[in-house]
Amino acid sequence: MKRPYIMFLIKTCCCLALVSIIGCSSQPSGKKSAAGNVSAQKIMNASTPVNGGRIIEPMLGEPLNLVSALSSDSGSHEIASRIFVSPLKYDKDLNIVPYAAKNFEVLNGGKIIKFDMRKNIRWFDGKPLTAEDVEFTYKLMIDPKTPTAYSGDFLAVKKFTLTGKYSFEVEYDKPFARSLITWCSDILPKHILEGVDLTKTDFGRHPVGAGPYKLKEWIPGRTVVLEANDDYFEGRPYIDELVFRIIPDSTTQFLELKSGNIDAMGLNAQQYSFQTKGKKWDDNYNKFKYLAFGYTFLGYNMKRELFKDVRVRRAITYAIDKKEIVKGVLFGLGEPAIGPYKPGTWVYNKKLKPYGFNPEKAKELLAEAGWKEYDSNGILVKNGKEFKFTILTNQGNSQRIKSATIIQNRLKNIGIKVEIRTVEWASFVKEFLDKGNFDAIILGWNILQDPDIFSVWHSSNAVPGKLNLTCYKNSELDKLLEEGRQTFDQQKRKKIYDQAQEILYNEQPYCFLFVPMSLPIYNKKIHGVEVAPAGVGYNYTKWWIPEEFQKKKSIQQ
Numbered sequence: 001m002k003r004p005y006i007m008f009l010i011k012t013c014c015c016l017a018l019v020s021i022i023g024c025s026s027q028p029s030g031k032k033s034a035a036g037n038v039s040a041q042k043i044m045n046a047s048t049p050v051n052g053g054r055i056i057e058p059m060l061g062e063p064l065n066l067v068s069a070l071s072s073d074s075g076s077h078e079i080a081s082r083i084f085v086s087p088l089k090y091d092k093d094l095n096i097v098p099y100a101a102k103n104f105e106v107l108n109g110g111k112i113i114k115f116d117m118r119k120n121i122r123w124f125d126g127k128p129l130t131a132e133d134v135e136f137t138y139k140l141m142i143d144p145k146t147p148t149a150y151s152g153d154f155l156a157v158k159k160f161t162l163t164g165k166y167s168f169e170v171e172y173d174k175p176f177a178r179s180l181i182t183w184c185s186d187i188l189p190k191h192i193l194e195g196v197d198l199t200k201t202d203f204g205r206h207p208v209g210a211g212p213y214k215l216k217e218w219i220p221g222r223t224v225v226l227e228a229n230d231d232y233f234e235g236r237p238y239i240d241e242l243v244f245r246i247i248p249d250s251t252t253q254f255l256e257l258k259s260g261n262i263d264a265m266g267l268n269a270q271q272y273s274f275q276t277k278g279k280k281w282d283d284n285y286n287k288f289k290y291l292a293f294g295y296t297f298l299g300y301n302m303k304r305e306l307f308k309d310v311r312v313r314r315a316i317t318y319a320i321d322k323k324e325i326v327k328g329v330l331f332g333l334g335e336p337a338i339g340p341y342k343p344g345t346w347v348y349n350k351k352l353k354p355y356g357f358n359p360e361k362a363k364e365l366l367a368e369a370g371w372k373e374y375d376s377n378g379i380l381v382k383n384g385k386e387f388k389f390t391i392l393t394n395q396g397n398s399q400r401i402k403s404a405t406i407i408q409n410r411l412k413n414i415g416i417k418v419e420i421r422t423v424e425w426a427s428f429v430k431e432f433l434d435k436g437n438f439d440a441i442i443l444g445w446n447i448l449q450d451p452d453i454f455s456v457w458h459s460s461n462a463v464p465g466k467l468n469l470t471c472y473k474n475s476e477l478d479k480l481l482e483e484g485r486q487t488f489d490q491q492k493r494k495k496i497y498d499q500a501q502e503i504l505y506n507e508q509p510y511c512f513l514f515v516p517m518s519l520p521i522y523n524k525k526i527h528g529v530e531v532a533p534a535g536v537g538y539n540y541t542k543w544w545i546p547e548e549f550q551k552k553k554s555i556q557q
Contacts, residue, residue, distance in 0.1 A: 051228075053545035054241040055526065056262045058253040060396045061425030062221060062246050065204035068186050069141060069148045072467060073429060074446065079244065082226055082540075083209035084186035085233075087115055087134060092532035092539065094449050096180045100129065100187060100210075100233075110175035110488050115183070117166040121233045123189050124208045131168040135160060136190035138170075146198060149467045152454060153182040156485075177485045177493065178452050212237045212541045221246055238544035248396040248424065263526065267519040268398055269331035276521060285521050288531050291344070292518040294446045295337045296400065297510040298391070298407065299470045301438055306389060313508040314355070315365035319414045320407055321357040326514050329402045333519065337512035339501045340445070340453055347451040347494065349501040362414050371415070380415035388417035389439035392432055395422045400442045403513060407442075433469055441469070442513075451497045454481045457504070472509035525549040 063076040066083060089099040098104060100121055105114045121129040140146055141154040156179070159171040172179060189208055196203070207215055212234070213226035224244040228237045245262060247253045254271055256262045267276065267287070276287060298320075300307035307313060322336035338355075341348045366372075371380040371387055380387040391407065393400040401422060408418040423432060432438050445456065455461055458481050461468035477500055484496040504510070520536050522529050528543040529536060 049238050049527070049542070049544040050547055051236070051238050051544075052240050052547065053238075053550035054243060055239055055264070055543075055545075056243040056245060057264050058247040058256065058262050059224075059244050060246075060248050060250070060253075061394065063224065064426060064429065066207045066215070067188070067198065067204045069146070069150055069188075070198065070204060072149050073425070075244075075425075079215075079224055079226070080186060080207070080209075081211075082213040082242065083207050083211045083215060084188070085121065085129070085210050086186055087117070087183040088180060089184055090449065090534060090538075092534045094533050096184065099184075101183075104180075104183075106180075110179060111172045112169060113179060113183075114163070114169040115167060117168075118233060119166050121210050122231055123191075123210050124214055124229065124231075125192075126231075127189070127191055129187065129189075129210050130165050131162055132165070133187050133190045134168060135162055136194060137185070137188045140188065140193070140198070141185075147465055149455065149461070149465060150185070152461075153178055153185075156182075174486050175488055177488055178450055181448070181450050181452075213242060216241070232541075234541065237541040239540075250396060250398050257521070264520065264522045267521050269329070269333040269517070269519065272333065272517075272519040272521075273331045284524055286524055286529060287519070287521045288529075288536055289333070289517050289519055290531055290535065291335070291342065292516050293342065293535060294444050295340065295342075295515045296403065296442065296444045296513045297337070298403075298513060299441050299443060299510045301436060301440065302471045302473070302509065303436065304389070304439055306387070306439070309369045310507055311365040311369040312371075313511070315362040315369070315414070316411065316416075317355045317508050317511045318358045318365070319362035319410050319416075320511060320513075321410060322354070322513060323357070324410075325403050325406055328406060329399050330514065330516055334514045334516040337515050339504055339512055340447070340456070340510075341451065341497075341501070342447045342515060346490065347497050349498045349505075351498070352501060352505050359410075359414055366414065374415055377417075378412075378415060379417045386417060387415060388419070390419045390421050391440050391442055392421050392423065392428070392438045393442040394425045394428045396425075399516065400444075404442050434464060436464070436469070436471065443469075447515075451493065452481070452485050453500070454485060457481060457500075470509055472507075474503060474507065477503045 059075050061073060061075050063071070063079050064073050065071040065076055066080045068077050068080040068084070071077065085100040087099060087101040088096050088104065091097045100118060101115045102118045103116050107114065117131050117134070123129055138154055138157070138160050141148060141151050156172060156176045157170050158173045160168065162168050192208055193201070193203060205218060212229055212232045214229050216227040217223065217225040223246065226242040228240050230236050247256060250268055253262065253265045254275070257265050272287065272289070276285065300313060302308065326332060326334050326336055335343055336354060338352050339349065366380060370382045373381045375381050375386060391404045393404055401420070404420045408420060411418050433441070455467045457468060457472065457477060459473040459478050462471040462473055480496050480500045484493055484500065487493060518535065525545055526543055527545070528539060530539065532538055
């Protein structure tokens with residue numbers, strides 16, 4: 001599991017500790033499996049892994065670009081992570097371990113890291129993967145012409161030195177806490193991309209990697225099909241094909257699951273709690289539940305005059321009943337959020353108490369901010385202008401749409417008019433997020449294992465193409481984020497990030513809504529699926545399907 005990047009969560013499924021899924025199909029009765037006249041018990045009794053079979057899983061949004069450095073959506077990273085390799089990766093217990101690197105060594109208090117690369121890794125075209133490819137990728141990432149939101153980690157490197165065909169070292173001016181995470185990033189092929197303009201090449205749609213799967217087919221708006229790489233250095237994956245169907249609605253995904261047209265999905269709370277109960281489901285499916293590696297938020301465009309007053313932002317937080325959202329939208333399968341970190345982790349600031357649901361306090365703050373009068377429709381007015389704005393979110397994500405509806409109702413009760421607009425994912429990113437063309441958004445970020453949130457919150461990233469989408473700027477927070485990535489001492493970092501959380505708590509540039517439970521469901525024909533601290537999917541190359549269930553069904557379009 002690599003996942004070094006911060007990504008938009010479009011709530012697809014559930015693999016690789018992101019949220020994206022593999023495997024599941026429906027059964028006609030509790031006695032027979034989807035494969036025909038083979039009992040569910042026979043599925044469970046199979047014990048010897050074999051090659052073959054296909055897993056079909058859904059995605060809400062189509063990938064934007066299979067070069068992960070050029071995309072910030074989870075769909076793109078989900079697929080790219082199976083095509084490319086990186087020097088390091090996370091293991092199932094969230095430790096950083098060698099991957100394409102054979103070993104690595106941290107020296108001089110973290111200022112120098114030495115890497116020895118494996119010599120048995122080949123690109124899909126047969127060329128060897130070497131340290132020169134890593135050097136090329138590094139140079140590409142620090143090139144100002146490369147339109148990436150992830151250059152910051154690489155720019156922290158003072159010096160990159162090739163020490164051999166299969167070895168290199170990097171040097172930092174001072175300790176950089178994210179240094180190892182930096183090298184969990186995908187390696188790109190020098191022999192193919194050297195001298196090529198990444199913004200004009202079709203490599204992002206026809207990638208050549210060295211990972212466990214190759215791109216076999218991509219039908220825009222329909223499917224992305226990956227096939228096993230026989231030459232994968234860690235051993236060929238057991239599953240022949242991974243098929244990602246673009247199904248931009250979670251309800252439709254569930255119908256396809258019940259019909260046996262897909263093999264798995266990430267359930268929503270209602271589906272998990274009420275629609276997947278009974279003998280059929282128990283006999284033929286495995287369901288999992290764990291706190292997700294991501295949070296959902298209501299973010300404000302700080303360039304809009306309406307949201308520049310902190311009293312307004314705090315008022316909105318007081319007016320929103322987060323427990324109501326967790327209960328009504330998640331059916332209790334999640335926790336209210338107060339900041340950008342996962343509850344229960346070492347970095348989470350337990351001293352911060354929820355604002356709570358307090359409409360009267362919200363009205364007081366709005367009045368202090370000058371929103372005192374009401375028009376004939378009961379909408380607050382200031383300087384002749386109504387207090388109204390639009391919440392934008394992506395189509396197909398029922399959790400976000402329902403959350404927006406609840407927020408709309410609560411804000412109406414204090415004199416704020418809210419409209420809701422949903423947009424197809426690709427347009428949502430390209431035409432609205434990237435251009436800052438919104439009032440407020442409901443979106444989600446994945447939560448990384450390292451607490452560094454520089455990419456999302458530092459003022460330098462409040463520009464088009466970067467990840468500070470709401471353009472929030474705070475010099476005190478900037479200083480803390482810079483300090484936080486310059487020490488490995490966890491106690492020092494704890495103090496720094498506690499202060500950073502306090503600033504976000506007081507300033508409320510986001511109304512942090514909730515951390516949901518991740519609720520993947522898999523057909524029991526898929527063997528090897530396990531939950532670990534890294535989530536579900538860290539070992540997907542070792543998943544396998546018994547021969548009786550390997551007959552390929554057609555891909556529904």
